[in-house]
Amino acid sequence: MTTLAAVELENAPQGLQHEHETLFTADSVCFLAELISTFDKQVDEILRHRVGRKMELEQTGGLPGFSSLTSHLREDRTWRVLPVPERLQNRHVDIGDLAPSDTERFIQALRSKAQGIQVDFDDGNCPTYFNQIKGIFNVCKAVRNQFQGVPPISKAPVLMLRPRAWNMVEHNMMVNGKEVPGPLFDFGLLMYHNGKLLVENKSGPFFYLSKVESYLEARLWNNIFVWTEQKLGLPAYSIKATVLIESILATFEMDEILFELRDHTAGLNCGIWDYSASFVNKLGDRSAFLLPDRSKYVNMEKLFLQSYMDLLVQTCHRRGALATGGMAALLLPNDTQSAHYHSVMATVTRLKMLEINAGVDGFMVYDLKLIEPLQKLFQKHTLGPNQLHVLREDVVVTPEDLLAMPSGGVTLHGLRYNIVVGILFIEAWLTGRGHFFYLGQVEDSATAEISRSQVWQWIRHQVKLEDDDRAISRSLVKTLAEEIRRELQDFLQCNTEKAKRRLATATAMFLEVVQKRDFPEFFTTYLNLDHTFLSSST
Incomplete structure (x- = not known):
């Protein structure tokens, strides 16, 4: 594998010489440089497109909405995504926010009874060079069954690899005189070293895609997947990705996002806080979109968030894709008999029942102690490995519903x-x-x-x-x-x-x-x- 790209790579972080040499072989660097050279301009284009959309909203005073240019995709009820792979069909409870550079916690997660692990190079991870190299190396070890006492990758919780989002840059590598996009750095190394092994074990490669704002960004990711499969000699459509709908703009393009990734998608995910923050990001200068105190007035029972989750479930299930909910961030006390333990458990149960009743196919927890009780909760209130049969034909969501700010002030x-x-x-x-x-x-x-x-x-x-x-x-x-x-x-x-x-x-x-x-x-x-x-x- 050769490339004409000029590459500059920082030396190994202190204490990670072996990991660095293992990851950055001559061939892997060539692959990474070629990947980045091929798609770097397109990354810049989608970032400029983001700026343009925001400027248009500000200059015109307009509001996000469903585009008439893509109405034919939304109205066509016949198209479906490719069937979800077997290993993704039952993911009631994933472990979220797991930074893989935390070796001890990563091993605990691999030994757990969770169905999946969000291997997080994004929200729950600080992307220092040390953390990125250590985390990617730990994924390689897990895929090769090199952690003692951990099941083989075909039996362990499935790895849902979450590279950094488009807004992040990797400072420690330059290709053609430019620092490289963080997500391409993460994705490229993860795929080069693990793609074939994951396919052989019918365990991936599976990804989470963070902070996608439009179907054009989904199209770019799809092009990257196709290119990578061809370069690495992988079966077509072997890469599957779950897109996190974390922007109000993306909410109006969920059908379109699934369509662009229809051969490579596992579904969509909804989460409360990045999504809520996107209102301030895109519309925060307007008093009509003043978001009240989140600790008192913002939760998934509010119209704008409930509508977003209902529409996400309906859209996914109509197309044969999985819809996953957010992460339970609460931590269970160790004393299972304490009033505090029962209070936390009651709160988590109530919140997760909202998602189950909405039709989600799974959700995430941070605390490993929550895995089994929430798996039992899912099994008690649902039928089968997922809820793809719950089509939510009762749901009718308007732009006004999605843009309805909850009432309330600030404490x-x-x-x-x-x-x-x-x-x-x-x-x-x-x-x-x-x-x-x-x-x-x-x-x-x-x-x-x-x-x-x-x-x-x-x-x-x-x-x-x-x-x-x-x-x-x-x-x-x-x-x-x-x-x-x-x-x-x-x-x-x-x-x-x-x-x-x-x-x-x-x-x-x-x-x-x-x-x-x-x-x-x-x-x-x-x-x-x-x-x-x-x-x-x-």
């Missing part, structure tokens, strides 16, 4: 909570972690995204607090952030000057992003490009 608790989550996420990022634990649940870039989005929007619209009628201003947020920084020193046990400086840096960065005149498109882009992995010694 001081909600404001403080969003500030805490934003600061703690940045602090975790500066130490190379993509998630953290707070108040009995896991928080990742999705919750950080909605947190910083809401604070930015509340400042922009000078929303008044329900508690005391104070307007949310830059001054108020600064004051609260400083109070919170002092409180978090104890929570994080910042016993060294280095740790205190890191927390101060995280606080300053959070304030910077929520005060920007123009809304930063993605929190992780801001961290990855404007602050390229600031040293934790800052």
Whole structure:
């Protein structure tokens, strides 16, 4: 395999010389360079298309809607996606947010009774060079059954590989003088080293695709899949992908997204926080789209989120694709007899029953202790391995339903909570972690995204607090952030000057992003490009 691309690759991260040499062979680098050279311009085009769509909405004051240009695809009830592979037909409970660089947790997940694992290089992962190399190498070991006490890949929970989203860049490799798209770096290495073995074991390759905003992006991914299958000599249509519908724009194109990926799709996924944040991203300057306190007024029972989930299930099942729900972020206490344990279990059960009743075919959990009780819940309330037979013909969703903001205001608790989550996420990022634990649940870039989005929007619209009628201003947020920084020193046990400086840096960065005149498109882009992995010694 040869390529004319000029390639520059950073040296191995400290302590990962063997992993680096194993992944970056002469042939794998050539494959990766050719993949990136082939699709780099198209990646730039879809990113420019995103900017253009947002500018059009801002300049015209228009609203997202179902396109008349693709109405024939939506109205044609005859087309279907290719049948879902056997290993994907029963995925009641997947483990979510699993950064594969965390070797111990990855092994625990592989030994678990979950049906699948979201092997996450995106939301739950901080994409340092160390984490990417370690994580991809660990996937290679799992596929080759090199972890002791772990079932062979054909028997272990199926790996749902989640590369970074289009907004992320890999700084440690350059092709033709340009840093490379993060998702192509991740996808290329994962496919080159594991694609054939996964096909031989009828266990993939299966992917999650994050933050897709249009059917044009789905078309690009489909082209990448076709090219990769041909280059690696894999059977046609062997790659399958689940698209995460995390943007209000993508919600109006779910049929079209499935159509573009009809030979390579496993279905669509819905999740609450990235999706909610997309309203601020695309429409946040308008007071009509003011999103109220998420800790009090935003949940899957609200019309705009319920409509989104109902439409996703209906669209998927009409086309023969799987519809999967979000992740239970709550953590179960160890004491199974405690009132707290039963309270958490009751909350998770109620929320997951909403999804089961909507017709989803599965969902995710973070806490491994939730796997078996939620599998039993699914089995008790459904028939068979999935709910593809639940066609939801009762569902009629209008654009107004999808764009209906819930009523409600902002509480001081909600404001403080969003500030805490934003600061703690940045602090975790500066130490190379993509998630953290707070108040009995896991928080990742999705919750950080909605947190910083809401604070930015509340400042922009000078929303008044329900508690005391104070307007949310830059001054108020600064004051609260400083109070919170002092409180978090104890929570994080910042016993060294280095740790205190890191927390101060995280606080300053959070304030910077929520005060920007123009809304930063993605929190992780801001961290990855404007602050390229600031040293934790800052």
